[in-house]
Amino acid sequence: MPRVVVVCQVLLLIDASFDYEMETLEFINICHVHGFPKIIGVLTHLDLFKDKKKLRKKKKALKDRFWKEVYQVNAKTFYRATLSYVSEEDVRNIYAYRAT
Numbered sequence: 001m002p003r004v005v006v007v008c009q010v011l012l013l014i015d016a017s018f019d020y021e022m023e024t025l026e027f028i029n030i031c032h033v034h035g036f037p038k039i040i041g042v043l044t045h046l047d048l049f050k051d052k053k054k055l056r057k058k059k060k061a062l063k064d065r066f067w068k069e070v071y072q073v074n075a076k077t078f079y080r081a082t083l084s085y086v087s088e089e090d091v092r093n094i095y096a097y098r099a100t
Contacts, residue, residue, distance in 0.1 A: 009038040011094070016043040016062055020069075028069050040076050040094065041066045047081040 010031050014024060031039055043062055049055035063077045076097050080090065 009040065010036050011040050011042060013042050013044055014062065014066075015045050016058060017045045017048045019062070020065060025069060032070075038075075039070050040078065040097065041070075042078045042080055042094070044080045045082065046079055 012024070012027070014020065028039060041063075043059065046055060046059070049058060059079060066077055067075055078090070078094055078097075080086070
């Protein structure tokens with residue numbers, strides 16, 4: 001008898017200039033309650049940071065907080081400077097991770 005496997009994945013866009021909002025954390029919690037196995041975080045608006053040191057600290061803090069909230073080994077964070085232009089390489093990277 002064939003089995004049907006449903007794989008649900010969530011692509012979560014997070015505005016890095018505002019940090020995490022309460023709604024974002026609530027959405028992550030709802031995803032966990034309903035059993036979504038993979039949550040992919042995409043940090044956007046990184047071009048608003050002019051200082052490289054502040055950008056590096058912010059990316060690390062957001063990534064660590066995302067991993068802590070998702071508490072899964074397979075949680076992945078991608079970085080996008082802006083959403084006005086998305087390169088094919090970025091789409092391929094996200095798709096390649098999603099396919100695994």
